Structure formats: C-alpha cells, structure tokens
Amino acid sequence: MTLRPKIALYEPDIPQNTAAIIRTCACLGADLEIIEPCGFLFSDKRFKRVVMDYMDEKLIKFYQNSKEFFKSKEGQRIILLTTKSAESYAKFKFESNDTLLFGRESAGVPENVHNSIKYKLKIPMMTNKRSLNIASSVAIILSENLRQTNFTK
Structure with missing residues (x-):
C-alpha cells in the first residue's frame, strides 16, 4: 500500500473551493476526505463548473460527521492548518501519511x-x-508535504 498525504476538509462551505481542491488532489496524488455536512450539494452548477472531469469518488472519502472522522484517525497524525497557530508550516517535518485538516x-x-x-500550523502572511x-x-501545504516526503507517483 502506498502512503499518500490526505487533505481533510471540515464541513466545507463553498462549492468552487472544494472543486478546486479536488482538482489539486487529483493532479498531485493526494486523497481527499470530506467531513460532512457540506454547505452545498455536489450537483451545484458552481461546483461542476470548477471540478470538470476531475471528480473521482475513489479518491474521496466522506465522513458523516467529525466524530466518525476522528474515530477513524486514532493513532494517526492530524495536522490542523489555522491562522491561530504560532508555528509556520515551513519549519514543520511532514510525514507521507499525514492528514492535513482545513476548517x-x-x-x-x-x-x-x-x-x-x-x-x-499556519502559513505566514x-x-x-x-x-x-x-x-x-x-x-x-500539500506541495510542501510532497516535497519533504519525496512523494512520486
């Protein structure tokens, strides 16, 4: 089994952003995990316009709620990306199987x-x-994780 970084979205609100993240994950080889509920439907035309033909549900895992998500992650590293952190992502040592959580x-x-x-972690601005x-x-963040872990397809 190949270890791949995982992007997790906590109850995403905006269909265009989620669609763009799906495309990024598909192109860079990351898995996507979505913690529901979402603030939109996947049939939303704004979502479909951005996701185009990159929607591969085999690379997306849906969790019905955060309790289910955290239970599945017991013993695994979860890294929260937040503006409320003092630590820069650039100084952090990523691992290939990290789950990178975005609110x-x-x-x-x-x-x-x-x-x-x-x-x-935060992205300094x-x-x-x-x-x-x-x-x-x-x-x-995904690019830095992949750079550090030398991920290749």
Missing part, C-alpha cells in the same frame, strides 16, 4: 476540535491580512 471557509473548526489536535483562499492554502 470551514467561514468559521474554521470549532474550538473543541482545535483544542483536541496536537499539531497546528503579511501583517493585517486575515487569510488565504482555502484552495490556495491546500496547494501550498
């Missing part, structure tokens, strides 16, 4: 989820800027 575009993850995760688009953030 909702509108609200991040709930405080109890944030507090339950050991590894929390210019002062007084709130956050990057989640699809851009996924691309940055």
